[in-house]
Amino acid sequence: MPSTLPALTLRNLTIGPPLFLAPMAGLTHSALRQIIIGFGGVGLLSTEMLGARRLPSESPRFSPFLFRTDLERPLSYQLLTSSVTEIGPAIAALHKVDAEAIDLNIGCPSPRIGRFGAGASLMERPDEVRQIVAEARKCTDLPLTAKIRLGIEFNEPSLKEFCVMLEGEGIDLLTVHARLKKESFARKPHWEWVAKVKEWLNIPVIANGGIFSVADAENCLRISGADGLMIGRAAATTPWLFAELARKIYGSPIDQPVVSLPQVYFTFLALLEEHFRPERRLGRLKEFTHYFAQNFKFGHHLATRIQSTPNLSEARTRAEAFFADNPTPAA
Numbered sequence: 473m474p475s476t477l478p479a480l481t482l483r484n485l486t487i488g489p490p491l492f493l494a495p496m497a498g499l500t501h502s503a504l505r506q507i508i509i510g511f512g513g514v515g516l517l518s519t520e521m522l523g524a525r526r527l528p529s530e531s532p533r534f535s536p537f538l539f540r541t542d543l544e545r546p547l548s549y550q551l552l553t554s555s556v557t558e559i560g561p562a563i564a565a566l567h568k569v570d571a572e573a574i575d576l577n578i579g580c581p582s583p584r585i586g587r588f589g590a591g592a593s594l595m596e597r598p599d600e601v602r603q604i605v606a607e608a609r610k611c612t613d614l615p616l617t618a619k620i621r622l623g624i625e626f627n628e629p630s631l632k633e634f635c636v637m638l639e640g641e642g643i644d645l646l647t648v649h650a651r652l653k654k655e656s657f658a659r660k661p662h663w664e665w666v667a668k669v670k671e672w673l674n675i676p677v678i679a680n681g682g683i684f685s686v687a688d689a690e691n692c693l694r695i696s697g698a699d700g701l702m703i704g705r706a707a708a709t710t711p712w713l714f715a716e717l718a719r720k721i722y723g724s725p726i727d728q729p730v731v732s733l734p735q736v737y738f739t740f741l742a743l744l745e746e747h748f749r750p751e752r753r754l755g756r757l758k759e760f761t762h763y764f765a766q767n768f769k770f771g772h773h774l775a776t777r778i779q780s781t782p783n784l785s786e787a788r789t790r791a792e793a794f795f796a797d798n799p800t801p802a803a
């Protein structure tokens with residue numbers, strides 16, 4: 473039965489339905505966002521993580537990380553930093569590109585990012601995070617959000633202190649990827665820990681991790697009591713999932729998505745050609761294909777054929793051949 477959950481309002485921004493696209497490096501660029509918007513149902517889009525240091529020198533028109541069309545609204549820009557001095561110039565750059573919201577990455581577990589003290593490793597240094605958030609809050613009136621994991625180890629008092637600190641410094645919404653820093657995607661997300669966070673805070677709390685279907689979303693909401701959901705990998709595998717969730721969970725009056733897998737794939741490819749420089753296209757197609765191919769029983773064949781393709785036109789030929797041989801998606 474559709475619930476009557478209201479849209480979320482963060483400052484001047486209305487997010488309805490409360491369905492969020494997760495920031496994903498190499499995936500949540502303009503082409504995928506346009507595909508998702510085409511199906512509908514998403515409340516807030518996201519960029520991938522953007523290094524705060526480089527941001528002020530990136531061109532909004534030519535940077536594959538910053539480029540967006542007018543359709544892609546509202547759009548949250550995710551900042552990756554471990555340095556309070558980078559915050560001011562980075563946020564000034566985001567004001568110039570007309571960001572609708574700004575997210576702070578406090579959840580990326582990659583060791584490469586951790587070496588710079590950024591991402592999830594920030595959770596080990598709450599005093600620095602306090603300064604970063606306070607500075608960000610001083611620099612913008614836009615909705616300011618943060619995305620965290622559950623921490624390094626399960627530790628309720630320290631997670632509570634961290635989350636309460638974020639709220640106290642002016643974060644407007646918190647997304648919780650319900651895994652510890654070291655837990656891989658193979659581990660079941662701990663949605664019950666999102667329920668704890670929700671109890672501690674007054675701001676909206678969004679649950680993230682392991683949502684691939686309407687049933688997953690219903691379970692996650694039941695267990696976590698979250699104010700909304702953030703979808704990551706499934707946004708690349710099934711970009712129409714937002715529309716399904718919006719209809720079935722939030723009762724949004726949008727059309728049942730009609731999906732032709734080849735059409736989605738070739739539209740994505742055409743959007744890459746339209747908006748990205750040639751050298752920026754193939755890597756993004758390979759990354760997307762890794763997820764999208766999971767719609768097919770023998771999708772690994774598509775993924776490996778695209779992985780070794782030398783150029784986009786050969787990718788198109790290989791994909792056409794695959795779709796001709798594999799008309800039936802995975803059950």
Ligand SMILES: Cc1cc2nc3c(=O)[nH]c(=O)nc-3n(C[C@H](O)[C@H](O)[C@H](O)COP(=O)(O)O)c2cc1C
Nearest residue numbers: 494495496497520521577649681682683703704705
């Ligand atoms: C390819 C990939 C790239 C990611 N990049 C980011 C990122 O830039 N920033 C971030 O906060 N999380 C990043 N994540 C984590 C996702 O935002 C999300 O938290 C995670 O995938 C769990 O959600 P899911 O189970 O719905 O995929 C990334 C995940 C993947 C798979």
